[in-house]
Amino acid sequence: xxxxxxxxxxxxxxxxxxxxxxxxxxxxxxxxxxxxxxxxxxxxxxxxxxxxxxxxxxxxxxxxxxxxxxxxxxxxxxxxxxxxxxxxxxxxxxxxxxxxxxxxxxxxxxxxxxxxxxxxxxxxxxxxxxxxxxxxxxxxxxxxxxxxxxxxxxxxxxxxxxxxxxxxxxxxxxxxxxxxxxxxxxxxxxxxxxxxxxxxxxxxxxxxxxxxxxxxxxxxxxxxxxxxxxxxxxxxxxxxxxxxxxxxxxxxxxxxxxxxxxxxxxxxxxxxxxxxxxxxxxxxxxxxxxxxxxxxxxxxxxxxxxxxxxxxxxxxxxxxxxxxxxxxxxxxxxxxxxxxxxxxxxxxxxxxxxxxxxxxxxxxxxxxxxxxxxxxxxxxxxxxxxxxxxxxxxxxxxxxxxxxxxxxxxxxxxxxxxxxxx
Amino acid sequence: xxxxxxxxxxxxxxxxxxxxxxxxxxxxxxxxxxxxxxxxxxxxxxxxxxxxxxxxxxxxxxxxxxxxxxxxxxxxxxxxxxxxxxxxxxxxxxxxxxxxxxxxxxxxxxxxxxxxxxxxxxxxxxxxxxxxxxxxxxxxxxxxxxxxxxxxxxxxxxxxxxxxxxxxxxxxxxxxxxxxxxxxxxxxxxxxxxxxxxxxxxxxxxxxxxxxxxxxxxxxxxxxxxxxxxxxxxxxxxxxxxxxxxxxxxxxxxxxxxxxxxxxxxxxxxxxxxxxxxxxxxxxxxxxxxxxx
Numbered sequence: 001x002x003x004x005x006x007x008x009x010x011x012x013x014x015x016x017x018x019x020x021x022x023x024x025x026x027x028x029x030x031x032x033x034x035x036x037x038x039x040x041x042x043x044x045x046x047x048x049x050x051x052x053x054x055x056x057x058x059x060x061x062x063x064x065x066x067x068x069x070x071x072x073x074x075x076x077x078x079x080x081x082x083x084x085x086x087x088x089x090x091x092x093x094x095x096x097x098x099x100x101x102x103x104x105x106x107x108x109x110x111x112x113x114x115x116x117x118x119x120x121x122x123x124x125x126x127x128x129x130x131x132x133x134x135x136x137x138x139x140x141x142x143x144x145x146x147x148x149x150x151x152x153x154x155x156x157x158x159x160x161x162x163x164x165x166x167x168x169x170x171x172x173x174x175x176x177x178x179x180x181x182x183x184x185x186x187x188x189x190x191x192x193x194x195x196x197x198x199x200x201x202x203x204x205x206x207x208x209x210x211x212x213x214x215x216x217x218x219x220x221x222x223x224x225x226x227x228x229x230x231x232x233x234x235x236x237x238x239x240x241x242x243x244x245x246x247x248x249x250x251x252x253x254x255x256x257x258x259x260x261x262x263x264x265x266x267x268x269x270x271x272x273x274x275x276x277x278x279x280x281x282x283x284x285x286x287x288x289x290x291x292x293x294x295x296x297x298x299x300x301x302x303x304x305x306x307x308x309x310x311x312x313x314x315x316x317x318x319x320x321x322x323x324x325x326x327x328x329x330x331x332x333x334x335x336x337x338x339x340x341x342x343x344x345x346x347x348x349x350x351x352x353x354x355x356x357x358x359x360x361x362x363x364x365x366x367x368x369x370x371x372x373x374x375x376x377x378x379x380x381x382x383x384x385x386x387x388x389x390x391x392x393x394x395x396x397x398x399x400x401x402x403x404x405x406x407x408x409x410x411x412x413x414x415x416x417x418x419x420x421x422x
Numbered sequence: 423x424x425x426x427x428x429x430x431x432x433x434x435x436x437x438x439x440x441x442x443x444x445x446x447x448x449x450x451x452x453x454x455x456x457x458x459x460x461x462x463x464x465x466x467x468x469x470x471x472x473x474x475x476x477x478x479x480x481x482x483x484x485x486x487x488x489x490x491x492x493x494x495x496x497x498x499x500x501x502x503x504x505x506x507x508x509x510x511x512x513x514x515x516x517x518x519x520x521x522x523x524x525x526x527x528x529x530x531x532x533x534x535x536x537x538x539x540x541x542x543x544x545x546x547x548x549x550x551x552x553x554x555x556x557x558x559x560x561x562x563x564x565x566x567x568x569x570x571x572x573x574x575x576x577x578x579x580x581x582x583x584x585x586x587x588x589x590x591x592x593x594x595x596x597x598x599x600x601x602x603x604x605x606x607x608x609x610x611x612x613x614x615x616x617x618x619x620x621x622x623x624x625x626x627x628x629x630x631x632x633x634x635x636x637x638x639x640x641x642x643x644x645x646x647x648x649x650x651x652x653x654x655x656x657x658x659x660x661x662x663x664x665x666x667x668x669x670x671x672x673x674x675x676x677x678x679x680x681x682x683x684x685x686x687x688x689x690x691x692x693x694x695x696x697x698x699x700x701x702x703x704x705x706x707x708x709x710x711x712x713x714x715x
Contacts, residue, residue: 060544227687228638228644229441230687231437231565231679232434232437232678232687232690233682233687235430235433235683236687239430252545252639255547255639259553259554262554263555263563263565263566264556264563264565265558265563287549289549
């Protein structure tokens with residue numbers, strides 16, 4: 001008799017099972033940071049969890065965001081960046097509770113960094129998970145100030161806060177008047193009455209006196225976000241005889257608004273969107289045709305003069321020929337770009353190293369209008385600038401700042417039946 | 423009061439009247455069905471939304487204007503309404519009201535989910551040049567689409583009135599509505615008349631849907647709002663009364679437009695419901711309804 005042990009298939013199975021069980025138990029019993037380390041290992045690629053509302057109410061915008069990320073690796077290759085990311089998509093279903101669950105799922109699946117999530121509510125839910133789990137979050141789009149005011153250590157935001165959006169937009173108004181030599185004396189503010197619209201109205205009213213605007217706000221007209229008819233609202237705005245319309249709209253109400261303006265033959269000096277969606281969106285431009293021309297949105301936008309923007313536009317047009325690249329795609333692409341640059345700088349996928357790199361990052365070559373991407377001590381990029389984007393030839397076109405302008409500004413807006421509208 | 427304000431007020435009333443005529447046509451279908459069969463169609467808005475989708479599809483895929491597809495849609499709706507009544511609703515006539523309510527609610531839910539499957543959740547609208555047109559008459563500007571829709575609604579209501587007062591079938595339906603037992607005694611085929619009535623009501627709703635798509639885009643979840651609106655109109659006008667449905671439509675249309683001008687536009691629905699509460703308190707049978715026995 002010998003003490004030699006023989007391995008049968010059953011014994012091998014038991015041993016393998018026992019080993020796996022032991023490893024699993026060790027993993028489950030390990031402290032949280034160690035669990036993250038186990039989960040993440042040391043892979044060669046950076047795994048980015050992209051969290052976006054690709055279904056539900058915000059699906060259309062969520063998908064526009066995702067398209068920006070979908071072409072990111074191709075653009076990096078075009079720009080000779082020595083990086084290829086593994087981007088894993090997670091749908092937040094436009095619900096903060098799902099966003100939280102998906103963030104946890106992404107981290108459990110070994111994502112080293114998260115990017116998302118278009119909406120402030122969903123982003124806050126994800127930020128809390130990232131903070132608890134010690135995984136960096138790069139915010140692509142979300143304007144609620146508290147995201148960078150709560151002392152989060154693992155969150156950076158590459159999007160302006162709501163006050164930054166409004167200040168940037170209203171400051172550009174002065175530049176528009178200065179360049180065109182025409183300054184309206186009165187304006188009417190029309191806004192949806194949802195959370196976003198109400199926040200914008202309150203923000204505009206609060207910042208208006210501080211910014212020393214050259215025109216007077218003669219009325220504020222709010223309406224339901226699901227409005228089916230804006231004839232009364234437009235009649236009321238027209239009756240104020242305001243020279244300028246400031247619409248805080250979404251897509252469908254923006255269409256109703258312009259239809260009514262044309263029908264009621266109201267031709268103010270201009271329609272200047274102070275930072276809301278709607279007027280620059282593809283569906284608006286397509287359905288409004290010549291009546292959608294010459295409307296100006298003062299929003300962060302893609303810098304047409306940047307080589308990286310040109311590469312992004314080319315790749316986006318090739319992959320999604322029927323979809324317009326807008327700020328949603330642009331900021332999401334930049335979110336992924338920030339993750340890639342942080343990885344290149346950190347030379348590691350460890351959360352602490354990535355976060356350290358994010359804090360020190362300075363990205364000169366990017367796609368949105370503004371200075372280099374850099375984060376202050378709160379994690380906010382303060383170099384983002386608003387651009388004046390005018391609808392010209394059915395395309396949102398940067399007209400200001402002049403250094404990024406792709407076409408000259410047209411202001412005041414030509415009348416509805418002007419022959420320049422074709 | 424300034425001249426500008428009076429002009430705005432007159433403009434709002436005119437716009438309210440035009441919209442009210444389409445509202446009236448929409449509510450007419452609900453009123454006709456209830457007036458004859460004593461069945462409250464809780465799937466009313468959902469049926470109208472089917473009309474909107476059909477008109478949208480005609481425009482999108484066949485390039486046919488909703489105004490031109492309207493008669494075809496009305497005809498399809500008549501047939502579908504007739505069949506629905508004979509196959510599904512007829513057994514529920516005379517049953518407790520909660521059973522009728524659940525049946526029609528189930529139909530409504532099925533329809534909403536069918537829109538989602540077929541057309542998806544996005545809003546669908548028709549884009550016609552006339553949607554940017556308006557007619558100018560002195561200081562007044564009339565929205566072209568609303569004028570067309572209102573005139574069509576008036577023509578349809580007129581045809582419906584002729585049908586009920588001048589044709590044998592129409593008179594038989596009224597007889598069955600007035601005295602069901604008497605109608606059976608004189609040998610009228612009441613079951614067929616009920617199905618015919620449901621078909622006529624559905625045709626009105628389908629026509630209203632085809633008109634409505636020229637004014638607003640359609641989404642699957644639009645229906646509930648219009649079911650509620652139709653109920654407000656017929657309760658204010660008098661459930662079962664055709665004149666009441668039309669008058670209720672005009673009243674709600676004008677009150678919403680004027681409220682939007684005088685108060686905040688976002689408060690205009692509040693005024694409609696305020697009127698509803700007042701009518702229920704002061705004249706529960708509605709403005710043109712008959713009081714109960």
